[in-house]
Amino acid sequence: TTHFDAVPLAPPDVIFHLTASYKADTHAQKVNVGVGAYRDDNGHPWVLPVVRKAEQLIVNNHALDHEYLPIEGLASFTSAAARLILGKDSPALNQNRAIAVQTISGTGAVRLGADFLARFRGTQTKVLLSNPTWANHKAIFNDAGFKDVADYTYYHPATRGLDLEGMLRDLRAAPEGSIVVLHACAHNPTGVDPTPAQWNTIADVMIAKKHFAFFDCAYQGFASGDLDRDATAVRYFATRTELFVAQSFAKNFGLYNERTGALTVVTKSPETAQAVKSQLAKLSRAAISNPPAFGARIVSTVLNDAALYAEWVDNLKTMSGRIQLMRTKLFDALQKLGTPGSWQHILDQIGMFTFTGLNAAQSQAMGTKFHIYMTNNGRISMAGLTSSNVEYFAQSLDWIVR
């Protein structure tokens, strides 16, 4: 016997497993549309030019060292992160009612927020996640100890759009004071976001039911290419209610492995803000002690310099623009092939992903027959498509749905 007799083998993570299968595949036309990571038109990872510049500035700055950061992170980073999501003229920031702490990317921000709520709201509190959602949401809230993690209606398969009525019905039916996880923009996996008017209605119901809004913002700047537009929902809620927003800089800065993120919190008073911040720091201390510096320095360098900021906005447009172009190219290719069904949703959905409508068997067949790696829910990362593989992808899809 060993100390580990009770330990069964855990199943592999779906996304990371897909990437491993893709890498092991030797087929010349293989395509990876599984992972949500940006690729350039040659299918290569892209280090943003503005990030390269910031890296050089940091490396050449001999005043910097490798001392520990404060528990709550690099102050010039967290303040800029909060400004980025809440806006230049944010009343909450100007009234010192908002704070931010640095986290291990977006995942760490969601986890820190979940740990905080488990401690101060209790693990009996109902947690509502959109159906469908990023698979890790469920794992994070379960692991944080919540006993009642459920879904709210979100996606409407027939229209491939938002089921607003269903969503409001479920929000109304939940116990008062539930925690509701909302995707700030570029909903993963569906690419379907509420309109501003729909957000207002969602806020009405949330506030009437005293629900807590926990925004997950992994794609600011990626949805529309406009950082302010992508923050609309969060900023609107912040005018009416307290909230959490988990921010990731993995996608919009291409800093995937630097684990750069923040948990920004809007409260009703400066005193509450400081109390919440102190407790978040206490939780962080026990979990990670203090966060890593390099990614935070990069983001801080860019966000706090007007010229670099403008360059970043331009780099973001390059990414969102290429993704938009792939939407058009895929749509056009399917039209040309006369592929059965309506594919308008490829153009309508936004952000990194398209929710194709392929079922599990069809999604799997894309892999076994055509070496195209995608998740079984029919989601494809548009960033995995390029000028040279989009035709092949369209032909394969066409074959699969006929």
Ligand code: PLP
């Ligand atoms: N939340 C959503 C909805 C995501 O899609 C992702 C990344 O795929 C994340 C959070 C967290 O990403 P990271 O931890 O790499 O910042």
